[in-house]
Amino acid sequence: MNGCTCNTPHGAECDHTHRDELLDPGRRMFMASAVAAGAAATVGFSSISAVAAPSEDKKKFMEEATRLAIESVEKGWGGPFGAVIVKDGEIIGRGQNRVLLTGVPVFHAEITAIIDASTRLNPKALLGSDYGAGTILEMIPREEGSPDPVPERARMLKGCEIYINGAPCPMCMSAIYWSRIDHLYFAASLKDTSAIGFDDAFQYEDFAKPWTERRIAVTEGFERDTGLKAYEAWMNKQDRHPY
Numbered sequence: 001m002n003g004c005t006c007n008t009p010h011g012a013e014c015d016h017t018h019r020d021e022l023l024d025p026g027r028r029m030f031m032a033s034a035v036a037a038g039a040a041a042t043v044g045f046s047s048i049s050a051v052a053a054p055s056e057d058k059k060k061f062m063e064e065a066t067r068l069a070i071e072s073v074e075k076g077w078g079g080p081f082g083a084v085i086v087k088d089g090e091i092i093g094r095g096q097n098r099v100l101l102t103g104v105p106v107f108h109a110e111i112t113a114i115i116d117a118s119t120r121l122n123p124k125a126l127l128g129s130d131y132g133a134g135t136i137l138e139m140i141p142r143e144e145g146s147p148d149p150v151p152e153r154a155r156m157l158k159g160c161e162i163y164i165n166g167a168p169c170p171m172c173m174s175a176i177y178w179s180r181i182d183h184l185y186f187a188a189s190l191k192d193t194s195a196i197g198f199d200d201a202f203q204y205e206d207f208a209k210p211w212t213e214r215r216i217a218v219t220e221g222f223e224r225d226t227g228l229k230a231y232e233a234w235m236n237k238q239d240r241h242p243y
Contacts, residue, residue, distance in 0.1 A: 057089060058163075058185065061084050061086055061091065061161075061163040061185070062163050062165065062185065062187055064082075064084050064091065064094070064163075065082040065083050065084045065109075065163045065164055065165045065187075066082060066165040066187070067082065068082030068083070068084070068094060068095070068096045068109070069081050069082030069096065069097070069109065069165045069166075070082075071096065072096040072097050072098065072109075075101075076100055076101070077096060077097065077098045077099075077100055077101040078096065078097030078098045078099040078100045078101060078107070079097040079099065079100075079198060080097070080165070080166070080196070081096070081097040081108060081109040081164070081165060081166055082094075082095065082096050082097070082109050082164070082165050083095040083096075083109040083110045083112075083113040083162055083163065083164045083165075084113060084162070084163050085113050085114065085116075085117040085157065085160050085161070085162050085163075085181070086160060086161045086162075086163065087117075087121075087157075087159055087160045087161075088159075092116075092117045092120050092121060092160070093113045093114065093115075093116040093117025093118075093120060094112075094113055094116055095108075095109040095110060095111065095112035095113025095114070095115070095116060096109050096112060097109045097112075098112060106171065108169065108171065108172050109164060109165075109172075110162065110164060110168055110172035110175055110176060111171075111172060111175055113162065114157065114162075114175055114176075114179050117157060117160065118136055118156075118157065118179075121135070121136050121157070122135045122136040122137065131154075131241060135155070136154065136155050136156050136157065137154045137155070137156075137241065137243070138154065138155045139152045139153065139154060139155075139241070139242075140152060140153070140154075140155050140158070150242050152242065153180075153242050153243055154241065154242070154243040155180070156178070156179050156180040156243070157179040157180055157181050158180040158181075158182065159182060160179075160181050160182060161181065161182060161183040161184075161185065162176060162181050162183075162184055162185070163185045163186075164184070164185070164186045164187070165186070165187050165188060166186060166187065166188040166192065166193050166198075167186045167188065167189055167190045167192075167193060167200075168184070168186065169198075169200040169203065170200060170203045170204055170207060190204075202215070
């Protein structure tokens with residue numbers, strides 16, 4: 001919104017903070033980056049790909065991710081997807097698609113691997129009680145040149161890599177961003193995944209469209225003032241912990 005919509009008289013300078021200004025600009029930047037990455041993903045991530053030498057260790061990590069995927073299929077737990085998270089050359093998190101096992105639609109391999117790695121690295125993290133040095137909630141400076149206006153955020157899984165036997169869906173790609181994982185390795189492409197009945201490409205394409213053109217009904221701005229009360233509570237919290 002370009003202009004002020006408050007009740008300040010025309011021509012007078014507004015002296016209060018608008019709720020638009022309470023929105024974390026880092027969140028807006030993140031969403032823009034996610035949409036850009038999603039657009040790249042529809043063509044196989046070619047525009048953001050990184051070259052990685054196929055070392056024996058890396059091959060073993062992908063083999064383990066694939067083993068987990070096959071186990072998920074054979075045991076009827078979920079789709080053919082597995083993931084491992086690696087830090088300093090060691091696997092610290094394993095995940096499988098467990099949608100059929102749990103009935104929870106978001107229990108994808110990447111999500112369960114991130115949960116596993118996070119709880120192993122920081123057992124108290126789920127209680128929100130340990131922000132100390134070395135924990136995943138420790139505050140660290142943003143990288144030089146980062147577009148994020150917040151100078152420090154929680155470490156999360158920075159310094160880790162994730163290996164997945166298939167390209168991540170939009171939900172899992174976002175989870176990888178939020179986890180601050182340094183490097184993503186995936187084997188099968190989105191096209192490969194679509195060929196076996198798991199078509200995520202349309203979701204990536206949908207994210208680039210305006211809300212009114214999405215494939216799911218969206219009511220934007222519904223009771224916005226009510227929802228923004230939580231944002232105000234966050235901005236008023238003096239000891240808030242950006243993540």
